[in-house]
Ligand SMILES: O=P(O)(O)OC[C@H]1O[C@H](OP(=O)(O)OP(=O)(O)O)[C@H](O)[C@@H]1O
């Protein structure tokens with residue numbers, strides 16, 4: 552990463568402002584509900600930590616982890632779950648929190664997996680959305696920012712495990 556060319560895309564201030572707006576919107580939509588927020592590891596951990604503190608409603612948290620065979624653009628499209636949640640979601644309101652929707656394969660898999668367990672409602676909040684990269688149709692219910700087809704790091708997002716700690720989001724080449 553030290554010798555990667557990186558250009559700032561989203562500043563910490565812009566991120567903070569947008570996360571606060573999302574928190575307000577989600578709090579309004581789930582008044583009188585005890586939401587279960589499921590973070591998708593690893594990338595979502597920073598966004599999720601900020602988002603739940605921007606809520607004015609109570610929530611519970613859990614985590615899932617998924618892996619796809621192949622990496623990035625070369626992904627074969629096969630997704631597997633390597634860590635399931637530990638909470639019963641039947642009859643509950645569930646919000647999946649993800650760092651980025653790219654091909655859509657990860658979230659399509661997770662949504663189908665959760666729907667089989669009959670939650671009362673299931674929505675998705677993604678920090679970033681690369682709409683032009685979908686391999687399967689998928690639309691998140693809440694989106695922080697829409698980004699073009701370029702690789703980004705920071706705020707939880709990595710390039711070969713590097714860069715997750717960066718407070719801003721960068722484009723890398
Ligand atoms: O829409 P898709 O094409 O499925 O891609 C999105 C997924 O890919 C990345 O995860 P990754 O497998 O790199 O794991 P990480 O979160 O641990 O970095 C990202 O965090 C999303 O979970």
Ligand code: HPA
Pocket residue numbers: 651653701702703704708709710
């Ligand atoms: O641009 C990205 N950055 C980090 N992880 C990703 N996973 C899909 N797209 C990206």
